[in-house]
Amino acid sequence: MPTPLLRVRDLRTSFGSGDRKTEVVKGVSFDLNKGEVLGLIGESGSGKTVTGLSVLRLLPDNAHVEAAELTYNGRSLSEVGAKDMQRLRGTDLAMIFQDPVGSFNPAKTIGWHIVKALGRHSVGSSGDLKEVAADLLKQVNIREPERTMASYPHQLSGGMLQRVLIAMVFGLNPKLVIADEPTTNLDNLVERQILELIRSQQRQHDTGVLFVTHDLTVARHLCDRVAVMYSGRIVEIGPTERILERPAHPYTAGLLATARSLENRDATLYEIKGEPGATSWEKRCAFSARCPQVTDRCTAAEPTERTVESGHSVRCFNHAA
Numbered sequence: 001m002p003t004p005l006l007r008v009r010d011l012r013t014s015f016g017s018g019d020r021k022t023e024v025v026k027g028v029s030f031d032l033n034k035g036e037v038l039g040l041i042g043e044s045g046s047g048k049t050v051t052g053l054s055v056l057r058l059l060p061d062n063a064h065v066e067a068a069e070l071t072y073n074g075r076s077l078s079e080v081g082a083k084d085m086q087r088l089r090g091t092d093l094a095m096i097f098q099d100p101v102g103s104f105n106p107a108k109t110i111g112w113h114i115v116k117a118l119g120r121h122s123v124g125s126s127g128d129l130k131e132v133a134a135d136l137l138k139q140v141n142i143r144e145p146e147r148t149m150a151s152y153p154h155q156l157s158g159g160m161l162q163r164v165l166i167a168m169v170f171g172l173n174p175k176l177v178i179a180d181e182p183t184t185n186l187d188n189l190v191e192r193q194i195l196e197l198i199r200s201q202q203r204q205h206d207t208g209v210l211f212v213t214h215d216l217t218v219a220r221h222l223c224d225r226v227a228v229m230y231s232g233r234i235v236e237i238g239p240t241e242r243i244l245e246r247p248a249h250p251y252t253a254g255l256l257a258t259a260r261s262l263e264n265r266d267a268t269l270y271e272i273k274g275e276p277g278a279t280s281w282e283k284r285c286a287f288s289a290r291c292p293q294v295t296d297r298c299t300a301a302e303p304t305e306r307t308v309e310s311g312h313s314v315r316c317f318n319h320a321a
């Protein structure tokens with residue numbers, strides 16, 4: 001087996017301390033291989049963003065991150081010093097956020113940002129970074145790169161700004177990109193274009209991508225595998241097609257039914273009953289209060305991971321261990 005690009009084992013992230021400590025990522029494990037797109041799916045508050053930020057060590061000081069294993073290309077990220085970690089981010093590891101505006105300094109032109117990023121990572125010859133920058137913009141189908149480079153962030157639409165960010169991120173040739181709901185604020189057409197762009201850039205550079213989204217339809221178009229998160233844990237993981245065709249966890253099935261009713265513009269939207277809220281996994285399945293298939297077992301013990309078939313596993317008592 002080749003070394004995975006990213007290996008995460010029993011990741012636990014909490015905020016605060018003492019009595020006020022709240023664990024929001026509760027033992028997450030997955031591998032992400034080179035050139036693979038893994039979707040991290042789940043409702044708001046399930047811990048997807050915090051998982052991504054924990055990997056890149058981008059959380060605020062009140063966060064506490066622990067993991068049995070957290071390795072990038074076989075190298076333990078937990079042991080990398082702050083300076084080295086900063087160096088790794090941007091060269092090998094990168095993040096695309098939901099709101100591209102926050103990634104830009106409003107007082108500087110687009111060209112300034114790209115040239116600065118290229119210079120910092122010594123991409124291209126030192127002399128003509130502007131030309132390299134213009135080339136990168138052309139690769140993401142920006143037709144007038146010079147004009148775009150002379151613009152300030154507020155002069156571009158959200159979709160255009162996300163396009164620039166994608167050019168900048170992939171242009172630096174990182175091995176691993178964590179993309180956190182990068183199309184949430186965009187209209188449907190622009191969203192599709194941005195997803196296609198991420199897919200084509202990812203393929204061109206053979207980048208591993210951890211793609212955070214609450215939207216299974218987005219995952220269907222983009223991800224090789226998906227990991228479904230509920231209340232801080234992965235409850236189902238496997239190849240996208242298999243999970244979307246035959247979901248093994250009632251929560252995944254619920255997400256799918258919701259996505260379908262939205263896609264078909266049904267008059268009655270399917271909704272998973274109850275609130276995700278702060279649910280405990282202690283001696284129970286955290287989804288049991290909302291689960292249509294709940295039995296006594298689900299509130300008596302915590303479900304462990306079971307194999308559905310090779311590469312597809314689920315945390316649910318409805319599947320024989």
Ligand SMILES: Nc1ncnc2c1ncn2[C@@H]1O[C@H](COP(=O)(O)OP(=O)(O)OP(=O)(O)O)[C@@H](O)[C@H]1O
Pocket residue numbers: 015024042043044045046047048049050051060062214
């Ligand atoms: N800096 C923080 N301090 C305290 N709690 C936090 C902090 N950041 C996130 N949380 C909490 O962690 C939990 C998981 O949040 P997270 O943002 O990872 O969810 P998510 O699944 O990505 O949802 P969304 O799609 O809404 O971003 C939430 O309950 C959130 O309130």
